[in-house]
Amino acid sequence: MPAPLTTPAAATVFTMVLTQGPVSRVEIARRTGLSSAAVTKAARPFIEAGYLEELEATDRPGPGAGRPASPLAIKPDREFFAGVKITDDELIGVVTDLRAQVLVGAHRPLTTSSPEGVVATLADLVAELLAADPAYRQRCHALGLAVSGDVDKAHGMVRYSPFLNWRQVPLAKLAAAATGLRVTVENDVKSLTVAEQWFGEGIGASSFALVTVGVGIGCGLVVNDRIVAGSHGVAGEIGHIPVGGEAPECHCGGRGCVEAIAGTAPIVTAVREALGDAELTIDAAIDAAHAGDVAAREVFARAGHAIGLAMAAMANLIGPERIIVTGDVQGLAAYDLFEEQISRSFASQAFGAAADCRIFLRPRPFEQWARGAASVAIQTFFTLQER
């Protein structure tokens, strides 16, 4: 059942076709430094197992090549993957193909945040998703779960998730028992970063950053082609860069944190104060700003300023090739209110050539966080495990 991953070369060749294909063997050899014979040998078992196929030879032979190149391509429906994002009040699930294209999606509200209750609802949701097509049941073996907080992917353990109030929950084990699938668990921002790295704006960039704007301000980093995990389990906490001077206080105990200025809660508080309405919701705050209220717009601009400064601080330190900005529902609904100020403040604080870093906006439906979870399952499925 597992993919035919017998050697590092097999993993390298397959990953290249998956993330950059269709691509000819000659081109794979050039990009990986493997010999043509090694590429052919590595690809064969994947072709035999139906993961790869050889496309028709193109008419034009490559430069200097004696015979036309037959590109290798993925057969996307050879294997399906389930992905579920777990929030504090709902589960969002998808089934994707091998290239992380979303084929079907579904939501389930959560009435409890106990691990057992969440896993029971999860099993229902996954069963519903896989029932959508008999092929899913047959050819889906892996489920990815994305959770905010401190996750130990190697052991499938949620060490601490503040929103769910979970500590040391062996989620992979519980979910595997409930679904019969191989389960990977990863932090939600890292999952989204993996999706961009293999299947999105990160392709071809050895270094990039993903910044998420919403309830919190998060960040996933890829440096020298690898996710930055943090030696002590903490990395990408762009929300706690102190760009706001001595005020305001943040829930983390620090001061001046981006998240204490630009997260959903401080924005709501500031707009409530500005408009003198103690009951105002974030949606109403966004509406007021969209309707042109100057005080409300100023709050969002200040948030954008803080985000732009933090992105510049990150670019000054790491020098990513690109920065992708995305968010949760509220973060994206307000994005046009931040955008100009983010760009302006980023440019004002980026050091020298760090300002050349390109910024992409990826307005994504929340379902994409579930796709991130599936991407981690895909990446794990096709990564040679250490024995």
Next chain:
Amino acid sequence: MPAPLTTPAAATVFTMVLTQGPVSRVEIARRTGLSSAAVTKAARPFIEAGYLEELEATDRPGPGAGRPASPLAIKPDREFFAGVKITDDELIGVVTDLRAQVLVGAHRPLTTSSPEGVVATLADLVAELLAADPAYRQRCHALGLAVSGDVDKAHGMVRYSPFLNWRQVPLAKLAAAATGLRVTVENDVKSLTVAEQWFGEGIGASSFALVTVGVGIGCGLVVNDRIVAGSHGVAGEIGHIPVGGEAPECHCGGRGCVEAIAGTAPIVTAVREALGDAELTIDAAIDAAHAGDVAAREVFARAGHAIGLAMAAMANLIGPERIIVTGDVQGLAAYDLFEEQISRSFASQAFGAAADCRIFLRPRPFEQWARGAASVAIQTFFTLQER
């Protein structure tokens, strides 16, 4: 003449003995994942060429081993390396052995900053250093140069060095012609980071940061075992994280930068204002603080606060295992004035387990910057070059 680097395995095995030896073949095989036979094959040419030697077998055989383990060790005087740090007013040079131990050092004042003038003085300095021992002339083939600013190591080019006012200077080529040595050129902070990675506090850490305090505030980063270079040539610019709110303005065009608070120049300015002495030097400012002047001490404490916040911002983003703090002469002379506030502010702003990151002070003579340059020459000498 070049080291017998024929395969990636040879480079891996040699580097492990150099940075972590003496170490047995069995242990090398365990740590690298190579077979014992591959380790033996990789080590042989280095033994034959005199770079490695087999130590006496230890009395106790390793656990489960049938025969006693004979550790492999470096012969440190098989090859010597020259390293020179170029500042705006002097050259500091050293000769080191294979393990980057400084054997001899010398200074030369610079009377010009023209590339030709600097290279002429450099050639004199290197000749003096190598004349100290006939073995140096015989067995020193490589010279490392460390320069502040934007350096293109691959092409041996100083793209821009503000202190020297150099742009697009082909320094490696000029210095190779003048000295007859193989020359590497690297940014000075990255050079010092390489010295820590291979021969210092970075050994065994897959991720660490080096922070330098002085005229400027710099940072070298190693993440997932590799130096962070920055896609656009900019990385490690911790001095331009805006922790100081909207004021003060920085020479980079940004606001609130650490360097605009904690660099030598702003400290001098602030102490001058506090003491009402427009002619005060940095040495006098440090003396005043050491003598207990409250206003002067406050300036240094503010600087330490800014440095500690920036280190926390970096740790929140990257999650280094360790942070090594070092500096130039002035930075280190003042370090006791910063130290307590750096630790306190770091702890207040580090996010969760990022606070577990250990901070080391490495009070180093300025000569260590020249040792950094030699370390880059060593690393380059023993790195398989792409053909």
